[in-house]
Amino acid sequence: MIKVHHLENSRSQRILWLLEELKLEYDLVEYKRDPETAAAPESLKKIHPLGKSPVITDGELTIAESGAIIEYLLDKYDTEKRLRPSEGQALLDYRYWLHFAEGSLMPLLVMKLVMMKIPESPMPFFIKPIAKTLSNKVQEKFIMPRLKPQLAFIEKVLGEHKWIVGDELSAADIQMSFPLQASSGRIDVTQFPNLCRFIKQVETAPAYQKAIARGGAFTTL
Structure with missing residues (x-):
């Protein structure tokens, strides 16, 4: 078992x-x-x-x-x-997204979450403005310029077919579900309608429920 x-x-x-x-x-x-x-x-x-x-x-x-x-x-x-696709480009794409989720997308989202929480952390009151400024700068200058192109790329791919690899659900979608759900909680993803559609598909899938x-x-x- x-x-x-x-x-x-x-x-x-x-x-x-x-x-x-x-x-x-x-x-x-x-x-x-x-x-x-x-x-x-x-x-x-x-x-x-x-x-x-x-x-x-x-x-x-x-x-x-x-x-x-x-x-x-x-x-x-x-x-x-x-x-899981069995051959050809679909299999290569499947492998790409299976590793992209944790290798490329999730590290930036973790950094984003940490930076969001820094200003809320306990610290002397006179440090808070400095911490908030530094946090915002890291997000503005480092995280978002790297995160937005990734999300735009995903948006384009999801505009070409229903799921991340094609029109059928694969384990790559299951792997990608967590970082894309995390994205929706950490930035405004309304500018990515296909990504939003994907998240809704995930959350309404019978097996997911x-x-x-x-x-x-x-x-x-």
């Missing part, structure tokens, strides 16, 4: 979605974040040394990292290759 070590409000939500798409049975082990630091609990380190989620166990195997988990589950259980019902309420903030 597959066991998902599921941290609330984390990337592990998309692993639940994948499992629901594959119609696989799984056990859910839930972990709560620290209410002050939002960090994962120390108990997760008993499953994987870094104490991060998602992590799954399948028999004697322990697999961490979203992309690695996705590839493992598809290799073993997606025997009809329903969620089953995953939410199983894993609990979800927010990327």
Whole structure:
């Protein structure tokens, strides 16, 4: 039996979605974040040394990292290759987006979130204006000039077909779902209508809704 070590409000939500798409049975082990630091609990380190989620166990195997988990589950259980193209440009595009999500897009979104939270952090009152100014400058001069072209590129791709690789859902969409949902919580994405459509498609997908019902309420903030 597959066991998902599921941290609330984390990337592990998309692993639940994948499992629901594959119609696989799984056990859910839930972990709560620290209410002050939002960090994962120390108990997760008993499953994987870094104490991060998602992590799954399948028999004697322990697999961490979203992309690695996705590839493992598809290799073993997606025997009809329903969620991964089998050849040609579609397969290359699939691999690109599977790695783009965490390799290119998510690091900028994490930086964006950290910069947004700095002015809200406890500090002497006379430091706050300086911290806010520095935070805004980093976002304005470094993060947004790199983030907006990525989102514009995604917008163009989603203007060409329904999902990120084509007109059928693939695991690349599942991998991309988290950073694009995170984008909508950290910048104004109304200028990217195709991206907004994608997020709505994700959140209304029956298997996604089953995953939410199983894993609990979800927010990327």
